[in-house]
Amino acid sequence: MAKNITPRATDYSEWYVDLIREAKLADYAPVKGCMVIRPNGYAIWEGIQRALDKMFKDTGHVNAYFPLLIPQSYLEKEAEHVEGFALECAVVTHSGLERVEGDSHLRPKGKLEEAYVIRPTSETVIWAMYKNWIQSYRDLPLLINQWANVYRWEMRTRLFLRTAEFLWQEGHTAHATSAEAEEEAMRMLNVYKTFAEEFMAMPVIAGLKSEGQRFPGAVRTYAIEAMMQDRKALQAGTSHFLGQNFARAFDVTFQNDKNEVEHVWATSWGVSTRLVGALIMSHGDDDGMVVPPKLATWPVLAVPIFRKGDEKAKVMTVLSQVVADLRAQNVGVKLDDRENVTPGFKFAEGDLAGYPLRIEIGPRDVEAGQLVAVKRNSREKKTLRLESAVPEIKRTLDDIQAELFSQAKNNLDRHSKQINSYEEFKEFIAADEGFAFVHWAGNSADEKRVQEATKATLRVIPLDAPEEKGSCMLTGRPSNKRVIFAKAY
């Protein structure tokens, strides 16, 4: 295990912070509650963006960019929305700074007539624009996504998982009918589920959020929930059916194909840099980060091993050819040919950053016509013949991707349990045993009672839960399917 990283078994929270620091994924910023995403961490976010952006475009969406600042009066237009975000908004009140005699610091100048808030989310400013862009059913559907930064001043922050500023994408779509908007909300929930499972190697449960956990301004909120290695839940993405709430707030109407005027139907959906945190807590180990091959900018780290000058040319000739062959087949390779650090130093650095596969070639490997490949996740070491190295490496990367998924899936399955009484539930949660599948027919106040007693919250009502008669663990009222309660990030 890596020095300077607390083992997971000793202290999971410490491990998380240590790993981020040692792997150089992120750093605390000089702004309260904010972080700096360092190159190793940002490369993971770029992998996430690359994969998701293609999935969005393949489902007919286009990207656009809306302003960072939102007039306060816009935020106020949707009642639930403003209540949900007002307390967390960064407020811009002045348009400049000026020097005032006798004061060593500058002072704000140019007080604005109306204050602006830094977007906590962009529904309001986007629907103000949609009012100008939508007149007829021919203008619908409008399928727009934005990659952007948002700001929500949080009290308790944690790198990647909960920071005041974070990066995300927010999709905002407009539709002619309720059914079409519902279908879109579900389509994007499924895009997120597919992305999480196929690219992040992170199994998730897709479901409906309860009323108390709904997005402010939404009619229904759907989410995907993942289980971290410490068995806590993490909400990894949300998709909202907004009904006509924002269309009404901003008076966005269209003429339908029967010449009637109606309000437009809406969805919004998003995932954020929090996914980097989810990835760390899904696959990281006591040696550092493990990046799934399909998200890695460089799935392969190539390290030449030589001591004397004449060994260098020999090793580099062979290694460079392997690197070129891999790149020709679209396998990203980071060639670490620095000479001022040792191979051992490079191995440790590579393990921390989480390159899925390392290949090494030394002088004796060259003579034997082979290379050594080491899997980051299992530490398994293989000797590959040079002539078949490229297909073997590609197959090994597929194996690693599959192994990471099945390890995470095992964790989820082993720590999911059907529980039938509140007593049993409380013990299960107190022992941090995982996801409790329970019968539930409570309301928001009941959820709060459970949370106060156990710290567990209702994560989702799974969409694929089978019908099953039962009675609510808390109220005893009849229930016809199970929901998930767990402690969560």
Place this chain on the structure above:
Amino acid sequence: MAKNITPRATDYSEWYVDLIREAKLADYAPVKGCMVIRPNGYAIWEGIQRALDKMFKDTGHVNAYFPLLIPQSYLEKEAEHVEGFALECAVVTHSGLERVEGDSHLRPKGKLEEAYVIRPTSETVIWAMYKNWIQSYRDLPLLINQWANVYRWEMRTRLFLRTAEFLWQEGHTAHATSAEAEEEAMRMLNVYKTFAEEFMAMPVIAGLKSEGQRFPGAVRTYAIEAMMQDRKALQAGTSHFLGQNFARAFDVTFQNDKNEVEHVWATSWGVSTRLVGALIMSHGDDDGMVVPPKLATWPVLAVPIFRKGDEKAKVMTVLSQVVADLRAQNVGVKLDDRENVTPGFKFAEGDLAGYPLRIEIGPRDVEAGQLVAVKRNSREKKTLRLESAVPEIKRTLDDIQAELFSQAKNNLDRHSKQINSYEEFKEFIAADEGFAFVHWAGNSADEKRVQEATKATLRVIPLDAPEEKGSCMLTGRPSNKRVIFAKAY
């Protein structure tokens, strides 16, 4: 020419605004001085990002993300820097909004101890972080880029060219020696020149900015300047050698290989969404936008032509195959198979948005084994045999790229003139004739005099200008090379 677009010859400024509106590239935002980048405009920015990001990575740079908000005290640390930006900063003073009885609007709450500004540029917060990351010469060079939004409250704004919020990339590098930093500043200037010429099809002149036009905090500022169709100059990218100014302000030192402690040397460099404006004014015409093929997300617009139901299957079968063949060769194609609008409507929309090449197939084309290809820039129409259509289309896209460049190059060459007297200069500028290459030995005050008299500014001191003895057009002092004066955006 397109209806609703004022011809360039009638009013160039009106043409620019009309084109942006009709081509749906951008829209005014409800926030003073800000814009919304609509999908057609954002797709161009994505093309710019794709090409530049690859060039940055190929020259060893990595991406990261630094906070949006900068503590006011950080901005104040570099004297010239704060003077340059203080008056334009959006100032965040509160951390939330609250409802106060009797007031229909929310009020700011949670006054911050220290105000934050929205980054007008990120040197200060980045160098505050570099202090933690740099200790030894082994940590150098640090080659980091950031794609981000920035905010500078401008008085007079113009879509894409000058807006309060804009998107850009900002490179920030740290080096062990002055020479290395100078080399980096020059390398990135050349990356910008190559990008502008090869991707944007926009010839530029690379040069040094005069003292008065230097970036606040820089030792030297380099820039690339392009000529628009109205013969005005547009600064398209800048690269700064910052010396040790920011390292001193934030006390960033390193131990060199002789165990001595020194301040670090720095560069920064950036281009922004202003490049979309440059592209419009370089290649747009009275019918709308023209996007260079190498920047276009979809270089080809494919339009099927059919009336009756039985024609549809016939036409779509053939067209879909051509589209698939093009995509297999990495040529992006937008297939517009909508049935609720006519082909003529699609042509007009495609011309406005600027797809470089349109292909059309109707029932008679299917029978003749051919398709029709129309070049957006020259309107040239060609009939292509289906069996050789893909390579012909690829060649035609290369031709369009080359034609756009040479048209812009002709404009630049025809309207660049060596001028030897101030009288002649004033006439040249008053007649909007283009770039004046003049001998110059004036100072900042002299530049201001010229600007007040003629509205022309010193654009750059070209790096490749030949040595030539002469005397300053204004002061008569000796000069040994020519500089460029022009009116500019």
